[in-house]
Amino acid sequence: MLICGCGRWMHTQGVDEREEAGRGPIWLVRSECLACGLSIGFEAPPEEAAVLVDRLMWTDDARHLLERMPPYVEPLVRREVEEYARSKGQRVITCAVLTQARHGGMVAWDPEAERRLENVPAPVRAMARLELERTAAERGQSRVTVALMEEVKARYFGFAGRQ
Numbered sequence: 001m002l003i004c005g006c007g008r009w010m011h012t013q014g015v016d017e018r019e020e021a022g023r024g025p026i027w028l029v030r031s032e033c034l035a036c037g038l039s040i041g042f043e044a045p046p047e048e049a050a051v052l053v054d055r056l057m058w059t060d061d062a063r064h065l066l067e068r069m070p071p072y073v074e075p076l077v078r079r080e081v082e083e084y085a086r087s088k089g090q091r092v093i094t095c096a097v098l099t100q101a102r103h104g105g106m107v108a109w110d111p112e113a114e115r116r117l118e119n120v121p122a123p124v125r126a127m128a129r130l131e132l133e134r135t136a137a138e139r140g141q142s143r144v145t146v147a148l149m150e151e152v153k154a155r156y157f158g159f160a161g162r163q
C-alpha cells in the first residue's frame with residue numbers, strides 16, 4: 001500500500017500492461033490520493049507491482065476487451081472473470097487472466113477428484129484432465145466431481161471393450 005505525503009492512503013486508479021522485449025510484462029500502476037489529489041505512477045514487473053494494487057483491477061487492455069463484448073454478455077463475463085481472479089488470489093485481471101478464465105480455467109476440481117487424477121498413469125493424465133474439464137463445462141457444471149470421473153471412465157472402458 002502507498003501512503004501519500006499528506007498522510008492518507010493512496011488508491012489504485014488503473015493498471016496498464018505492456019511487453020518489454022527480453023523482460024516480459026511490465027505493469028504501470030497509477031495511484032491517486034483522493035484527499036489532496038496527488039497522483040503517481042509506478043512501473044515494475046507484475047510480481048513487484050501487484051503489492052501496490054489495493055483492490056481488484058482490470059488492466060486497460062483487458063477492460064477494452066470486456067467492453068467490446070455484447071452488452072448482454074459483458075456483466076456475466078465480468079462476474080465470472082472476477083470470481084476466477086479472486087479464487088486464484090490475483091488482484092489484477094490481465095488479458096491472460098481473462099483468457100484463462102474463459103477457456104478451461106472456470107472448471108474447479110473437488111479435492112477427492114483431484115486426488116484420484118494423481119492415480120491416473122502420467123501419459124494419459126493430461127488428456128483425462130482435459131476430457132473431464134470439457135465434459136463438465138459442456139454440462140454447465142463448474143466442478144469436476146468423483147461421480148463425473150466414474151462416468152467418463154466408464155465411457156472410456158466402453159470404447160475399449162468394443163475395439
Ligand SMILES: [Zn+2]
Nearest residue numbers: 004006033036
Ligand atoms: Zn495526499
